[in-house]
Amino acid sequence: MNLWREVKLVAGKDLRIEARSKVTLQQIVPFGMIVLLLFAFALDPDRGILRRVAPGLFWVTVLLAALLAVSRSFGIEADNGARDGLRLSGLDGPALFLGKAAALAIELLALEVVLTLVVVLVYGIHLNTWLPLTLATIAATIGVAATGTLYGVLAAGLRVRETLVPVLLLPVVAPVLLGATRAWEAAIDGIPSDAWPWVGLLGVFALLFTAIGMLAFGPLLEEA
Amino acid sequence: MTDPTASKRDDMRLLKPVVSTVLGWASLVAVVVLALFGLWGAPPDEVQSDAQRLMYIHVPAAWIAYLAFGVTALGSALWLWPRTRSSVWDRVAGASAEIGVIFTALTLILGSLWGRPVWGVWWAWDARLVTTAVLFFLYLGYLALRRIPTSPESRAKRCSIAALIAFVDVPIVHFSVNWWRTLHQQGTVFNEQLDAKIHGVMAFTLWFGVLAFTLLYVYLLDRRYRLLALDEDREDREVELAIAERVAAERPVGNVSSAPVGGSAQ
Amino acid sequence: MPHVVRLRAAVCLLGRFPALAGVDLDAATGEIVLLSGPNGAGKTTLLRLLAGLVPLYSGEASVLGVDLAVDRKSARRDLALVGHETFCYDDLTVRENLLFSARAAGRSAAEADAALERLGLTRQADVAHRRLSSGQRRRLAIAVAMSRDPRLLLLDEPHAGLDAEGREVLDAVVRAAPAEGRTVLMASHELEHARAMVTREVAITSGQAGVRHDAAPTPASPQPTSTPENVS
Numbered sequence: 001m002n003l004w005r006e007v008k009l010v011a012g013k014d015l016r017i018e019a020r021s022k023v024t025l026q027q028i029v030p031f032g033m034i035v036l037l038l039f040a041f042a043l044d045p046d047r048g049i050l051r052r053v054a055p056g057l058f059w060v061t062v063l064l065a066a067l068l069a070v071s072r073s074f075g076i077e078a079d080n081g082a083r084d085g086l087r088l089s090g091l092d093g094p095a096l097f098l099g100k101a102a103a104l105a106i107e108l109l110a111l112e113v114v115l116t117l118v119v120v121l122v123y124g125i126h127l128n129t130w131l132p133l134t135l136a137t138i139a140a141t142i143g144v145a146a147t148g149t150l151y152g153v154l155a156a157g158l159r160v161r162e163t164l165v166p167v168l169l170l171p172v173v174a175p176v177l178l179g180a181t182r183a184w185e186a187a188i189d190g191i192p193s194d195a196w197p198w199v200g201l202l203g204v205f206a207l208l209f210t211a212i213g214m215l216a217f218g219p220l221l222e223e224a
Numbered sequence: 225m226t227d228p229t230a231s232k233r234d235d236m237r238l239l240k241p242v243v244s245t246v247l248g249w250a251s252l253v254a255v256v257v258l259a260l261f262g263l264w265g266a267p268p269d270e271v272q273s274d275a276q277r278l279m280y281i282h283v284p285a286a287w288i289a290y291l292a293f294g295v296t297a298l299g300s301a302l303w304l305w306p307r308t309r310s311s312v313w314d315r316v317a318g319a320s321a322e323i324g325v326i327f328t329a330l331t332l333i334l335g336s337l338w339g340r341p342v343w344g345v346w347w348a349w350d351a352r353l354v355t356t357a358v359l360f361f362l363y364l365g366y367l368a369l370r371r372i373p374t375s376p377e378s379r380a381k382r383c384s385i386a387a388l389i390a391f392v393d394v395p396i397v398h399f400s401v402n403w404w405r406t407l408h409q410q411g412t413v414f415n416e417q418l419d420a421k422i423h424g425v426m427a428f429t430l431w432f433g434v435l436a437f438t439l440l441y442v443y444l445l446d447r448r449y450r451l452l453a454l455d456e457d458r459e460d461r462e463v464e465l466a467i468a469e470r471v472a473a474e475r476p477v478g479n480v481s482s483a484p485v486g487g488s489a490q
Numbered sequence: 491m492p493h494v495v496r497l498r499a500a501v502c503l504l505g506r507f508p509a510l511a512g513v514d515l516d517a518a519t520g521e522i523v524l525l526s527g528p529n530g531a532g533k534t535t536l537l538r539l540l541a542g543l544v545p546l547y548s549g550e551a552s553v554l555g556v557d558l559a560v561d562r563k564s565a566r567r568d569l570a571l572v573g574h575e576t577f578c579y580d581d582l583t584v585r586e587n588l589l590f591s592a593r594a595a596g597r598s599a600a601e602a603d604a605a606l607e608r609l610g611l612t613r614q615a616d617v618a619h620r621r622l623s624s625g626q627r628r629r630l631a632i633a634v635a636m637s638r639d640p641r642l643l644l645l646d647e648p649h650a651g652l653d654a655e656g657r658e659v660l661d662a663v664v665r666a667a668p669a670e671g672r673t674v675l676m677a678s679h680e681l682e683h684a685r686a687m688v689t690r691e692v693a694i695t696s697g698q699a700g701v702r703h704d705a706a707p708t709p710a711s712p713q714p715t716s717t718p719e720n721v722s
Contacts, residue, residue, distance in 0.1 A: 006594075013579070013590050020581040020618075076579060080619070084543060085577025085634075089594035090567045150389070154382050158372055167368055168386065171361040172393045175400040182404065201400055208392065216385050222562070223378040375505065377545070463506050463547075470511040473696040 003095050010091065010099020014073065015106065023072050024107045032065040032115050040122070054123040055184035058115060059177050063144065065111055066104075067166050070148035073104050074156050083156060083224050093218020097149060101213060105145035112137060129187045132195035136183035139202035143176045146209040153217055157224035176205055235312045236453045238446045247443045254436035261429040269426075275341040282334035284433035285327045286356065288441050292324025293359060295445075296366070297391035300384035311456060314380040317387060318370055319448035323441060325363040331356055351402035358397045362390040376456060494519055494642055494673040495540060497699075499549035502532075502539050509535035511697035512549065517675060520668040524684050525677040527694035533677035534573070536694065537644045540675065541571040554642060567595065569642035570635035576627050577634060580620035584611055584630055587619055588637050595638040605637035610659050624651040632660060643667060645676040649683065661687060 018024055039057045043049050050057075077083045086096060119125060127133060151169045155161040179198040186194035239247065262280035269276035299317030302308045335353055336346050347353070369383050495517035502510035509532045517523050525533045538544045540553050542562035551558040556565040578587040585606060592602035606612055609629045614622065622630065628651050635643060648660055664687050667674045677694075678684040685691065693700050 009590065009593055013582070016586065017579055017581045076581075079580060081573060081575030081577050082579060084571075084573070084575070085591070087543060088541060088566050088571060088577065089591065090596070090638075091594050154369075154386060158374075160372065164365075164368060164372075167361075168365040171358050171365065172389060174358055175393070175396045178400045178404055197403075201396075201403075205396060208396075209389075212389060212392070216389075219381060220385060223374075223381050375503070459506065463503060463508065466506060467501060467508040467511050470508050470697050 003092070003098075006091055006095030007098045007102065010096055011102040011106075012099075014076070014100060014103035017076055018103070018107060024069065024111065028065050028068050028072070028107075029111050029114050031068060032061050032111055033118055035061045035064060036115065036118050036122070045123075050123045051125055052189075054119050054125045055188065056177075056181045057123075058119050058184070059140070059180045061115060062108065062112060062141075063170065063173060063177060066108060066144050066148055067169065069104055069107055069111075070152045070165055070169070071162050073100055073149065074152040074161065077156065083221070087221060093216075093221065094214040096221065097153075097213045097217035098210075100152075101142075101145045101149040101210070104149055105141050108141050108145060109138070112141065125188055127188060129192040129195075132183060132192055132199055133187040136180055136187070136195060136199045136202055139199060139206050140176050140180035140183075142206040143202060143209055144173055146206060146213045147173050147176075150209065150213040150216060150220075153220045153224065156221070176202060179205070235310070236457065237450050238316070239442075244443065244446050247439060247446075251436060251439035251443050254432070254439055258429070258433050258436045261425070261432065266425045266429045275338060278334050278338040280429050280433045282331060282338055283430060284437040285334060286331040286352075287434050288437050289324055289328040289331050289356065289359065291438070292320045292327060292441065293363070293391070293394070295320040296324060296387050300387035300391075303380055303384045304388070311376065311380070314376070314384065315449050315452040315456070316445070317384065319445050319452055321363055321366050321370070321387070322448055323444050325360065325367060327437075327441075328356060328360045328363055332360060349401075349405060351398055351405055354401045355394065355398040359394060362393070366390065376459070493517070493552070494521075494554055495675065496552045497539075497550065500539065500551045501547040501549050502535050502544055502697075503547045504535060504544070508547075508697055510539065513694075513697070513699045515692060515699050517673055519671070519673055521690060522664060522667060522674040522676065522688045524681075524688040524691040525675060525694050526679075526681055526684075526691055527677075531694045532697040533694050534646050535697075537571060537573070537646050537675065537677060540642070540644055541569060542566055543571075565642075568640055569644060570638045570640035571644045571646070572628075572631045572635045572648050573646045576619070576631040578619045578627075578630060581618060583616045583618055584622070584626075584633075585615040587630065588633055591634045592637040597637060597639060601639060602637045605633040608636060608659070608663065609633040610655065625653050625656050628652055629656055629659065632663065636663065641672055643672050643674045645674065645678075647678055648676065649678060649680045657683075 036057065039061070040050060043053065077086065116127075120127060148165075148169060151165050151172075155164045155168070158164060179201045183195040183198040183202070186192060186198070237244070258280065262277050266277070266280070268274050296317045299313040299315075299320065303310070303313040303317065332353070335356070339348055340346055366383060366386055369386055370379065372379065374382075493516055495515060497513050497515040500510055500513045500515075501508055511532075513532070513536060515536075525536065527533055535544060539546065539551060539558070542553070542558060542565060545562065546559050553565045554568055558565075576587075577591075579590075582590070585602070588602040588606055589599055592599065592605070606615060609632055611626070611629055611633055614626055617626075619627075619630070628648065632645075632648060643664075645664075649657060652660060664674055664676065676684060676688070
């Protein structure tokens with residue numbers, strides 16, 4: 001069976017489970033919204049700071065929510081010996097990786113759409129230029145999804161999985177936070193063309209970690 | 225008379241005992257000499273005066289922090305590559321990481337102590353300092369992963385892949401932070417003072433510091449490696465013992481026949 | 491007859507515990523082999539070793555011609571394991587789980603539906619996995635295995651939790667295996683029931699297979715010595 005069909009099968013499985021259980025919709029999205037709200041409490045909207053730091057807060061919130069999403073993505077594989085099932089299934093490492101990462105990316109993108117609305121309405125920022133913003137967001141999301149899936153499988157099966165993944169993942173995705181925030185700042189408040197170099201960085205990160213994930217997922221799953 | 229409990233393996237240490245002892249003394253002497261030069265031998269800096277003397281430890285410590293990280297990554301790669309796979313490389317990677325994290329912490333603390341009198345702040349968002357801070361957290365993650373009790377092969381596989389991911393990430397972090405700071409034009413002020421041209425006794429002291437710390441690093445690596453090797457050897461022998469015990473365990477008298485049983489398949 | 495399974499002095503560790511401490515075992519195409527023995531003897535580990543899920547510590551092991559010391563993955567395509575867990579997803583229905591398993595193994599939806607019928611789960615097709623009873627889960631696990639059309643079927647205490655009807659369905663599957671070109675290795679505590687179906691039995695104790703307590707064969711004993719290799 002070719003790679004593309006296998007990827008669709010795996011991503012479809014994860015997304016169907018999400019559609020049934022609605023964990024992203026009912027738990028992770030509210031979590032993101034609450035975090036944005038807490039930031040507003042912490043930073044006092046009246047002093048004009050929120051508007052300026054909105055891009056950074058947005059992306060920090062996305063990263064924190066991504067931790068939950070990664071935990072969920074591998075949580076479903078922890079029950080009923082599903083991990084053994086994946087190993088026995090005959091599906092290849094790259095297909096499993098791309099399928100799970102794709103499903104995770106789609107869930108994160110849905111989350112980001114909601115959070116963007118919150119940030120626009122509540123923090124009061126204006127989105128002027130769409131293209132660099134959208135591309136930066138997509139590239140950043142792919143980078144986070146790929147790295148998250150990679151560390152998710154690395155920690156799969158370990159009892160300390162849920163506290164270990166954040167410690168491993170967050171330092172590695174620091175460049176994504178940096179690049180995405182700068183790209184958003186350029187697109188919103190600054191010179192939009194300044195965003196493109198950062199979009200490039202995010203794209204390189206996304207490609208690199210997708211490649212690493214495709215190579216490493218299979219061997220790591222065997223150890224889980 | 226050979227010790228029957230001694231390991232028959234030949235990968236229990238990296239250096240011969242003689243070399244290790246000499247190295248240990250040499251690094252101790254070198255560090256003492258470094259201290260003497262750093263505190264008295266080298267002249268105080270024109271601008272920063274005595275605070276600048278911290279550089280003689282800060283820079284060598286930074287060098288070791290990154291060297292140790294490189295060794296961890298190299299050991300991980302050699303372990304992952306099937307043809308060179310050997311527990312030697314996994315132990316080297318683990319030992320190097322433990323030493324590296326200490327030197328990274330030292331680099332950050334000294335950098336902060338140096339920065340305070342010179343720049344007036346405890347921390348500066350310079351690309352090198354920030355990258356070193358991220359390196360510190362990458363080390364911590366790696367060491368947390370190493371602590372988890374699983375089989376040696378399983379742990380080695382997870383840790384080696386984590387180390388290589390981190391290794392690939394560090395240049396990306398450095399590049400992006402550097403870009404970010406130069407865009408803000410604040411990087412140059414700090415860089416000027418970190419890169420201050422030095423010569424004569426000061427330059428000698430700095431390079432001597434790098435040498436002294438490198439000797440210390442290799443010595444510590446060998447010692448830590450030995451401890452890891454002894455640990456694994458003990459575990460291997462416990463496994464052999466457990467297998468022998470199981471084989472000698474209570475067994476049923478006679479055996480179930482191996483001819484076709486009952487009414488066979490139909 | 492070609493060997494489907496061949497183990498020599500196989501040792502397998504769970505952590506540091508030697509779950510298998512030197513197993514010799516053979517199985518040829520079309521055989522139905524019963525693995526009997528007390529709890530903790532190593533039957534589950536043996537089946538998981540054959541499925542390539544646990545690494546071989548020492549000894550030789552080959553499954554369907556693949557050397558497990560070198561490659562644990564290739565043989566999985568042609569075998570199926572029915573373990574204590576179903577390998578399914580709680581939020582998906584019976585049919586959806588079966589479809590996933592079948593498609594992953596390169597089989598069609600029709601084969602998944604066929605397995606559904608064969609195991610008598612048609613009425614539960616749209617029930618979510620989390621709502622199944624343990625007997626229904628056991629049937630689903632067997633259906634998942636059969637939807638892959640395996641040449642080697644590894645069953646770990648498959649009768650546990652099944653009602654009378656479930657047992658009939660399972661027994662039918664096992665009995666039909668040789669005719670379908672499948673080999674079956676079944677670990678079970680239901681000795682009387684299982685012995686009626688199998689072609690051979692191997693006792694697993696303390697991580698070893700069929701070891702005799704006394705070394706020399708007694709003259710009164712009409713059977714050949716203990717190692718399963720002597721099966722004619």
